[in-house]
Amino acid sequence: MKQKIQQIFCISFPKRLQILTIQLFSMQLLDEEVEFWACGVFIINETLLFSMVGAITSYLIIVFQMDNDNK
Structure with a gap:
């Protein structure tokens, strides 16, 4: 086509x-202006992605610190 x-x-x-x-x-x-929506609830943009990366990084740092304290 x-x-x-x-x-x-x-x-x-x-x-x-x-x-x-x-x-x-x-x-x-x-x-x-292109916008991507997640199920019509919120916009997926760079602010959301940076927040997600920051939260994941913080979580991993805490998990690694706890793992090192147990050794």
Whole structure:
């Protein structure tokens, strides 16, 4: 299906118009703010990921310290 659309696009539009269309589409993508939601409850973004990494790191440090105290 994807290849057929590409073939139709290449046949029906001249090269310059293809380039302009792709440039306009890429500009629209740059202007759009993309958000990823987890089950519609909260947004998955860099703040959440940094918080998760920090929590996991803290947990591992505590576990390793407890393990060293037992030896």
